[in-house]
Amino acid sequence: MECTWPESLPSSKKKAIEELVEGRDIANQLRSLLSKSAGDNNNNNKKNMAAPAEDLVVKILKSFTNSLLILKNAESDEVSQIQANTHVTNWNGGPKSSESSEESSRSTTHKDRRGCYKRRKTAQSWTKETPNLIDDGHAWRKYGQKVILNAKFPRHYYRCTHKHDQGCQATKHVQRIHDDPPKYRSTYIGHHTCRNFLKVPELFLDSSPPSDSSMLLSFDNSTITSKEDNPFFSPFQSSIKQEYKEEIPSDHTDIAHIQSSSSDYLVSPDRTVAFESLGHMSVLSSTLDSDNGDVISGDMMGSVDFSDDFLIDDFSLQV
DNA sequence: AACATTTGACCCTG
DNA sequence: CAGGGTCAAATGTT
Incomplete structure (x- = not known):
């Protein structure tokens, strides 16, 4: 498949983005509403708040549903699920040569002392670029440089920490590509079959205004992505201990600082509110199962690892 | 002691 | 053969 994100967005995608933006706005309203409600929830206005909140939630869900339908009907829809507006810059779903240059086409043979050395043949890969080094929620172990x-x-070069105990084949490599405005390109290869990351109680839906520092799932600057795909995914766990230390600019030398700032992106009360309001209203599954199921459970599923709780949360919201 | 990182060698592919 | 990906011994860290 062709893996490069098109230069200009198709009109259908623009429409999808409009829908998502609308959803976000409504979510903002909902947030305000709920926060007000929470502010005086020991009064007797529970019922008053419930009705408009419900209405707004329905609007949100409808908006997201429309977005999904649009995206589904767009060409290269599987890419659109992941890449619309994100930092993901490249998706290698098949034989492709530009960036990863890692496309074996011959059989591999084991050799003696390196034992099971085997170069990955057809694993899908995708890249993203981030200005920061951000924990993506998985435990990575560096195995080379x-x-x-x-x-x-x-x-x-990193592989999943659970490669051996769970046979997880996910790997990634990270390379700094810019110095002054620090920029790191992460290339993920394969998908996680492990379940090591801690479950995230909150939904990372950015229902807050752009002024909010939250980045994950923001419909302005990024979109819903899988946890694997999203560099900001990781909530509590710092998975990479000594990463990039010689490359980190002076003001980012402190790894702990970096990781804590990534956590700031992730733990947003706003999103928690949104999740608690929406999380139980998952309606999407039927739509996705009937239509996008192939996308989810197929190659893309495999490569991006949508098989986790976070995925479920994501799609629950998108209805 | 267990686990992670470093680092040079090995291996694969173009 | 060069470049890049992986291995695993040595070393460091907790």
Whole structure:
């Protein structure tokens, strides 16, 4: 499949974005409403608040449903689920040569002492670029570092910590690609089959205004992505301990600082409110199962790892 | 002691 | 053969 995100958004996607923006706005209203409600919830106005909140929630769900339908009907819909507006810049779903350059086409043979050395053949990969080093919620273990030709910075190779105990084949490599405005390109290869990351009680739906520092799932700057795909996914767990230390700019030298700031993105009371309001209203599954099911459970599913709780939350919201 | 990182060698592919 | 991905011994950290 072609993996590069089109230069100009198709009109259907623009429409989808409009819908999502509307959904966000309504969610903002809902948030205000709920916060007011929470402010004086020991009064007797529970019932007053319930009706308009419900109405707004219905609007949100409808808006998201429309978005999904639009996206589903768009060409290359599987990409759109992931890439619309995100930092993801490339998706390698099949034989492709530009960026990953890692496409074996021959059989691999084991050799002696390196034992089970086996280069991944057809694993899908996708890249994203982030200005920060952000925990993505998985436990990664560094297994190598290479100086790359024509690259100013070495490339760091990570595999899932649970490669051995759970057979998780996910790997990634991260390379700093810009210095001044720090920019890191992460390439994820394969998907996680482990379930190591801590469950996230909140839904990371950014229903807050753009002024909010939250980035995850923001419909302005990014979109719903899988946890795997989203660099801001990781809530509590710092999965990469000593990553990038020689490349981190002076003001980011403190790993702990970086990780805590990523947590700031993630733990947003606003999103918690949104989740608690919406989480039980999952309606989408039927739509997705009937139509997008192939996308979810197929290759894309495999590569992006939608098989977790977070995925469920995501799609529950999108209705 | 257990686990993670570092690092040079090995291996694969173009 | 060069470049890049992976392995695993050595070393560091908790």
